[in-house]
Each structure stands twice: as structure tokens, then as C-alpha cells.
Amino acid sequence: MVYGLFLVSGLAVGSLYALGGIGLVILRNSTGVLNFAYGAIAAFSAMFAWQVTDWGLPGVISWISAVCIGILLSVAYGRLIAPSLAWREPAVKAIATLGYMLILLGLIGFIWEDALRRIDLPSDKIGLSLLGVRVTLTRIIAFVVSIAVVIGMVQYLRRSNMGLNMRALADNRDHAALLGIPIVRTETIAWGISGALAGFTGLIFGSLVRLEPTVITFMVIPAVAAAICGRLTSLPLTLAGGLFIGVAESMLTLYKPAAPLRTMAPFLIAALVIIWMQRGQKLTFAKEV
Amino acid sequence: MKLTTTLLAGAAALCLASFANSAAADGHGPSCGLNTGEAATGEPIKVGGINGNAPPGDFSGGTDAAAAYFDCVNANGGINGRPIEYIVENDQWNPELAGQVAAKLVNDDGVVALVGNGSVVSMAVNANLYEEEDVMVMASGCAISECYESSNIVSTNQGPLPSGIGALTYAVEELGTKNAACIGFNIPNNGGWACDWMEDYMSSQGLTGTSILMDPTAVDLNSVYLQALSEGADTILLMLPAGPAIGLLKVAEEQGGRDLFKWVSPTPLYEPGVADVLGDYWNDNLYIHIELAPFDSDGADNQNWAAVVEAFGQDGDRRDTFSQSGYISAKFFVEALLELDTDSIDRATVSDAIRAINGAESDLLCAPYYVGDADRHMPNSTGRMVAYTGSAFEVVRDCFAIESSYFEPIRAQEAALGITQ
Incomplete structure (x- = not known):
């Protein structure tokens, strides 16, 4: 019985890690960028959602605004900074996003003074008992959305023209460009999808865990570990x-x-997965994807 | 965000003095130092202060209040005519920066003392420097063992150990606690330190105490809560800063945990904005130990703290326990300086004057304040309990001394100084 309690609790947190990891993988698959600023974008989005609520606007507007801000911040980096690094090594691209993360974290500290804040979603009040743990609708939404996004994105990448473009970019950016694939448009959409997921994750994270920008920002660490599990x-x-x-x-x-x-x-799980999956095979950062 | 605050006599002080005087005329104005209403114009006395103000937290309340009080003192005669030049640095929770700013203040600026400090990083990094240079630190916001177990640091706030054990004392005596879980950060000189002594306290009472330590960035607070459940605890002591404590309370609310445990906390949850984030669910089910007088206390010093911060503080200054603590540290510091010959004020005489503080009283504190010449200092180890009622905090137990074997050397110091808690 007690294992059931912790299993359900772990799945609820794991779905947040998975959501973060999925956003990272979608972006990396099409742009080659491992976005360490993902957590900071999520944190900024969550803080903005709180701000909108604090202004007295309806909750639904704050939730939508979180996603919109996530898209805006992500696309801003994707359009303004990422293109100048497009031909650099993957590790350089990843490290550059760390700089963006610090900028966003600094901006958050500048705009919002340290204070107690909380995001309440209507789904927090609805729940069901599962193996002795009360699971709120918010946690169920996080779990279901993470699965739905995986199914949806897999289908999107397989069946749509844009998905085909993204896969082509992921395989070889030079060849994709020569074939006439609209690189900027394709990458912008990838940054947008990733940003929307970051905004959504930040909102859910702010509600389920706590609305602390630093904590949300560093949620990117287990999210990267999840992404590494997916290689x-x-x-x-x-x-x-x-x-x-x-x-x-x-x-x-x-x-x-x-x-x-x-x-x-x-970290332990990610390290073990890397060791297991890279037995004599290619290194994750060995070459341009 | 304020990196450096320099208080100089001059036009600003004159403006502030005239404002303070007009406020004082109606009987509600601040009272500071010599209270002459004349701005000090002599040679400034350099005093330092270090706070931590960057993500993940703002501990600037102590230096903000000290700055306001020194401003008020400067507008009211200063230290027998000499104004205090208060130099505040922000270490941004960065150990390297903490070392640099302390070296700047102590070695380059030559401050006579540091007052209102509120940075746990700075305390850990610089405790040895303060001892080597024999500069005293009258701190206001601290939460690690170094603050209370160093010869040259004396903090007005209690930190988690006394306040947490105070909360637990109330739980044992009034709520019937038999088995408590102390949830704290997995930081040896913070959560580990405080929760270890909590276990010692419970053991001394013939009761059971368990430490549940978590990483400061832990995400799965649900598991932390469930661990307390699986330990069979009947009481949860939230030995955490306000943010994670609120997160844990939200998880408990999700799980209907209000009635499964008795909930107690040290001071961090006693914060003006806490009702906005906790809502009504916890009304009359959350008990908090407070280190200083309630914010709305009508005591003279509490009222003066509010008046000083209002008249001389900045709009963004925090009005929290650290702020009250900073005011008290600054006030006792000024009282010590006023005893000195104005021309002989230097680091050595100021350090001696601070060590000579004994029996200083304030309605913000439950017992007399003292420093003394010792290898550790904890002058504030009494407090009150309040119950969270949603719209307000209600005092449910007035001043009481906190007892634990940790305090044995402290009580010995107090006995030697003739102080009774």
C-alpha cells in the first residue's frame, strides 16, 4: 500500500520532468539546440501568469498569457540569437542558452521582488483518491498532457510537411537548406512549440510545486536528465x-x-542511461545533428 | 534592489530631519539616538552591513531598517554630532562576492563594525575574518550555526534552532505532540543542525523526533509529506524558509493533511503576506513561534520601528521580522556608541563597547539583550507563539524561554552576566 502512495506521487512529479524533457527534445530535434533556458522561460511565464492574476484579470487570461509569454521568450531567442550560432558546435549552442537563462533569471529578480506568491488553478480543488493518495486534476492534466504531447508530436513529425521539414533539419541542416526547406520558418515553429510547452510547464509547476523562480528555473536539470534518457x-x-x-x-x-x-x-539515472545506450556508439555531443 | 547605501549628513538629512520633526510634533514621529532634531555634521563614523538580495531570496530587511534608523539618528544629532556613514553591500548569495565585499568593508573602508547583516553566505564565509580583524557584527537575519557559534557575530534574530524548538515546546505542552517530524533543508549548518537539536529535545522529553531533510530545490514535496506520514509522526515542524514551507502546506492541503498532523513552524512563516497565499484552510491549525514582538504590537519600540521605517525607509523596504531585528541591532549599537568619547571612536573601542552591552531592553524582545566576551552569542532565545487565523495572527502564548541542552553554554554566559531569561 505504501509503495502505491509513493508510486502515484512519483508519477505526478515525473510527468512534470517529462513535460520539460519533451519540450527540450522537440526543439533539439529540429534546431540542434539543447535549451538550458527552458526552465527560466517556464519561470518567467509562471510569474507573468501570477502578475496577470494580480492585476485582477480572469484566470483563463493568465493561463493563456503564460503560454504566450513562453512562446514569445522562446521565439525571441530563436530568431534573434540562435541564428548567429546556427553553424557552431552543439555544445556552444547549449552553453549560449545558459547565458539566456541567467538574463531571464536576472530580469525576473528585477521585475518581481522576492515575496510569497501562489498560483491557484481551479483544477487544484478537484481530485480523486488513487492508491491512498489524493490526485488533483492539475496533476492528472500534467500527466495526460505529457502523453498527449508525445503522441501528437510523433504524429506531427511523421505526417505533416512541417514535421518532415523538422526531421530534415535534424538530420542535416546543410542538406536541408540546399533542398530549399524554409529553415527560419521551420525553426521558428519549433522554438514556438517548445516555448508553449515551457509556458504550460511553468504554470503547472508553479501551481503544483511552488511559485519560486529559481526552483522552476532549475527544473531544467531533471528535465535534461529525462531528455537524455530519450537520447x-x-x-x-x-x-x-x-x-x-x-x-x-x-x-x-x-x-x-x-x-x-x-x-x-x-543525474544517476541519466548517467546510467548514457553508459548503457552509448556502448560503442556515437557520442551525444560528437557532431552536428 | 539596493547595492550600496551611503548615509551622509547634508541636504537629504536636513529634509529628513524636518520631516521627522514635523512627525514627532504630533506625537507619532520616530525617536532616534539623541533625538535633538539637529542634523549631525561632524566626521562620519563608517559602519558596514552585508545582505543577500538575489534569487532565491531577499534578506535585506535588516540592513534596510538599520539604514532607516541610522538616517533618523543622523537627523537627530548623530553620535554626539558625528553622523553614521552606513555602507551596505549585497553579496547576492555568492560566496566569492561575500568574501570580497567583507574584505572591502573591513580592510578598505575600515568600518568600525557591521550592523544589520542578513546573509547566511556571508556569515559562513567571513566568520574567521571578523574574528581575525576583531570587528563585531551585530547581525539581524541569520539561519546557520556560524551566526550563533562565532566570537564576533551576535545576531538579534534567533534562526531556526531556538525558534523551531520553541514551536515544538508549545506543540508538546499544548497540543499533545508525542512524535514530531522536522522537515528541513539538507544543509549541515542549517536544516541538519536545527533538526538534530530538535531530535535531541524530543529525546530529552522522552518523546520521538525524526528528521526529514530535503534538497533546497526539491520538487517532489509530496514525497516529503508522505515520508512524514510513513514515519508515524503526529506533528510536523516546518524548519524551512517561507516559500518551501508554503509549498509543503499546499501539498498537505491537497492530501487533506490538516487534521492528520499538528502543524508548527519557526518564525519564517510569520510574514505579512502569508495570509494571501495560505487562504483559510489552515485557520487555527497552524502555530508559529515568533522571535520578536508581533508586527501590530503597541509596544513603544515596535511603534518606533514602524515610524522610523515609515519616515526614513524606502518604499520597497521589507517590513518583516528581519526588519524589526535590524532596527533593534541598530538601536543597541547606537546606544553603545553614545557611551563612548566621540573622539576615541575606532574599531577597538567600538568592539569593546558592543561586548559591554548587557541588559539592554526593548519591548520587541522578551528578555534583556546582551553580548559579552564569549566564543558564541545567542542573546535572543525567548519568544511567543501565534496561531494563524487567516486574517491575522493571534498570540496564543506570550513570552516563554526555550530550553534545550544546546543552550547550556548560553545560560552559563547569562548567569555570569546576571541575566535571567
Whole structure:
């Protein structure tokens, strides 16, 4: 029974990691950028949603605004900064996003003074009991959306022209350009989708965990671990990785000596996955994707 | 965000003085230092202050209040005619920067003391420097062991250990607690330190205490809550800053946890904006130990703190426990300086004057304040309990001393100084 409690709790947190990881993988699949600013974009979006509510506007506007701000911040980087790094190594592209993360974190601190804040969603009040744990509708939404996004994006990438363009870019940016694929448009859409997911994740995270910009920003770390479980390419494996990390982290709580160290779980799992999946194969950062 | 505040006598002080005097005329104005109404114009006395104000938190309340009080003092005769030049630095929670700004203040600026400090990083990094240079720090916002176990740091706020044990004392005596879970950060000189002593306290009472330590950025607060449930605890002590404590309370609210545990907390949850984020669910089910007088107390010093911050503070200044604490530190510091020969004020005489503070009283504190010459300082180890009622906090137990074997050396110091808690 007690394992059931922690399993359900872990799945709820894992779905947040998975959501973050999925947003990272979608972007990297089409642009080659591992976006470490993903968490900061999520944090900015969540803070903006709170601000909109604080202005007295209806909740639905604040939720939509979170997604819109996520898109705006993500596309801004994708259009203004990322193109000048398009031909650099993947590691350089990833490190550049760390700079964007620090800029956003600084902006958040400048705009919003440190204070107690909270985002309440109507779905927080609705829930059901599962294996002894009350699971709110917000957590169910996070779980369902993460699965729906994986299914939707897999289909989108397989069946739509834009999906084909994204896959072509992911395979070889030079060849895609020579074939006449609209690179800027394709990448802008990828940045937009990733930003929308960051905005949504920030909103849910701010409600379920806590509305603290730093905590939301560094949510990108377990999200990257989830993405690594999917080898930065596979959405279904990223989903599975995120859920597994969440459950492992939760279950470690039951073993008291390991409980204070359970935040290491994402790194350990990611490291083990890298070692396992890269047996004699290509290195993740070895070449341009 | 304020990186450096420099208080100089001059036009600004004259304006402030005239404002203060007009306020004082109606009986509600601030009272500071010599209270002459004349701006100090002599040679400035340099005093430093270090706060941490950057994500993830703003601990500037202590230096803000100290700055306001020093401003008020400068507008009212200063230290026998000499104004205080208060130089505040922000270490941004960066250990390297904390070391640099402390070295600047102590070595380059030559401050005679530091007052109102509110940075746990700075305390950990610079405790040795303060001792080597024999500069005293009258801190106001601290939460790690170094603040309370160093010869040259004396903090007016209690930090998690006394305040947490105070909350637990109330839980044991009034709520029937038998088995408490202390949820704190997995930081050895913070959560680990405070929760270890909580376990020691529970053990001394023949009761059970369990530490549940989590990473400061932990996301799955649900698991933390469930761990407390699986430990069989009947009480949860939230040994956390306000933000994560609120997060945990929200998880507990989701799980209907209000009635499964007794909920107690040290001071961090006693914050003006807490009702806006907690709502009504926790009404009369959350008890908080407070280190200083309630914000709405009608005590003379509490009223003066509010008046000083209102008249001399900035719009964005925090009005929290750290602010009250900064005011008290600054006030006792000024009282100590006023005892000195004005021309002999330097670091050595100021350090001695601070160590000589004994039996200073304020309605913000439950017991007399003292410093003394010792290898550790914890002058504030009494407090009150309040119950969260949604719209307000209601005092449910007035001043009481907190007892734990941790305080044995502290009580010995107090006995030697003739102070009774």
C-alpha cells in the first residue's frame, strides 16, 4: 500500500520532468539546440501568469498569457540569437542558452521582488483518491498532457510537411537548406512549440510545486536528465525517462539513508542511461545533428 | 534592489530631519539616538552591513531598517554630532562576492563594525575574518550555526534552532505532540543542525523526533509529506524558509493533511503576506513561534520601528521580522556608541563597547539583550507563539524561554552576566 502512495506521487512529479524533457527534445530535434533556458522561460511565464492574476484579470487570461509569454521568450531567442550560432558546435549552442537563462533569471529578480506568491488553478480543488493518495486534476492534466504531447508530436513529425521539414533539419541542416526547406520558418515553429510547452510547464509547476523562480528555473536539470534518457531524440523514451526518474526519486524516500540524497536520482539515472545506450556508439555531443 | 547605501549628513538629512520633526510634533514621529532634531555634521563614523538580495531570496530587511534608523539618528544629532556613514553591500548569495565585499568593508573602508547583516553566505564565509580583524557584527537575519557559534557575530534574530524548538515546546505542552517530524533543508549548518537539536529535545522529553531533510530545490514535496506520514509522526515542524514551507502546506492541503498532523513552524512563516497565499484552510491549525514582538504590537519600540521605517525607509523596504531585528541591532549599537568619547571612536573601542552591552531592553524582545566576551552569542532565545487565523495572527502564548541542552553554554554566559531569561 505504501509503495502505491509513493508510486502515484512519483508519477505526478515525473510527468512534470517529462513535460520539460519533451519540450527540450522537440526543439533539439529540429534546431540542434539543447535549451538550458527552458526552465527560466517556464519561470518567467509562471510569474507573468501570477502578475496577470494580480492585476485582477480572469484566470483563463493568465493561463493563456503564460503560454504566450513562453512562446514569445522562446521565439525571441530563436530568431534573434540562435541564428548567429546556427553553424557552431552543439555544445556552444547549449552553453549560449545558459547565458539566456541567467538574463531571464536576472530580469525576473528585477521585475518581481522576492515575496510569497501562489498560483491557484481551479483544477487544484478537484481530485480523486488513487492508491491512498489524493490526485488533483492539475496533476492528472500534467500527466495526460505529457502523453498527449508525445503522441501528437510523433504524429506531427511523421505526417505533416512541417514535421518532415523538422526531421530534415535534424538530420542535416546543410542538406536541408540546399533542398530549399524554409529553415527560419521551420525553426521558428519549433522554438514556438517548445516555448508553449515551457509556458504550460511553468504554470503547472508553479501551481503544483511552488511559485519560486529559481526552483522552476532549475527544473531544467531533471528535465535534461529525462531528455537524455530519450537520447535527446526520442519523445516516447523521454516520457518514460521522466516518469521513471520521478518514481525513483519518490521511492528513494522510503529508504531513509538515501532519502536526503534522492535529488541525485535524475543525474544517476541519466548517467546510467548514457553508459548503457552509448556502448560503442556515437557520442551525444560528437557532431552536428 | 539596493547595492550600496551611503548615509551622509547634508541636504537629504536636513529634509529628513524636518520631516521627522514635523512627525514627532504630533506625537507619532520616530525617536532616534539623541533625538535633538539637529542634523549631525561632524566626521562620519563608517559602519558596514552585508545582505543577500538575489534569487532565491531577499534578506535585506535588516540592513534596510538599520539604514532607516541610522538616517533618523543622523537627523537627530548623530553620535554626539558625528553622523553614521552606513555602507551596505549585497553579496547576492555568492560566496566569492561575500568574501570580497567583507574584505572591502573591513580592510578598505575600515568600518568600525557591521550592523544589520542578513546573509547566511556571508556569515559562513567571513566568520574567521571578523574574528581575525576583531570587528563585531551585530547581525539581524541569520539561519546557520556560524551566526550563533562565532566570537564576533551576535545576531538579534534567533534562526531556526531556538525558534523551531520553541514551536515544538508549545506543540508538546499544548497540543499533545508525542512524535514530531522536522522537515528541513539538507544543509549541515542549517536544516541538519536545527533538526538534530530538535531530535535531541524530543529525546530529552522522552518523546520521538525524526528528521526529514530535503534538497533546497526539491520538487517532489509530496514525497516529503508522505515520508512524514510513513514515519508515524503526529506533528510536523516546518524548519524551512517561507516559500518551501508554503509549498509543503499546499501539498498537505491537497492530501487533506490538516487534521492528520499538528502543524508548527519557526518564525519564517510569520510574514505579512502569508495570509494571501495560505487562504483559510489552515485557520487555527497552524502555530508559529515568533522571535520578536508581533508586527501590530503597541509596544513603544515596535511603534518606533514602524515610524522610523515609515519616515526614513524606502518604499520597497521589507517590513518583516528581519526588519524589526535590524532596527533593534541598530538601536543597541547606537546606544553603545553614545557611551563612548566621540573622539576615541575606532574599531577597538567600538568592539569593546558592543561586548559591554548587557541588559539592554526593548519591548520587541522578551528578555534583556546582551553580548559579552564569549566564543558564541545567542542573546535572543525567548519568544511567543501565534496561531494563524487567516486574517491575522493571534498570540496564543506570550513570552516563554526555550530550553534545550544546546543552550547550556548560553545560560552559563547569562548567569555570569546576571541575566535571567
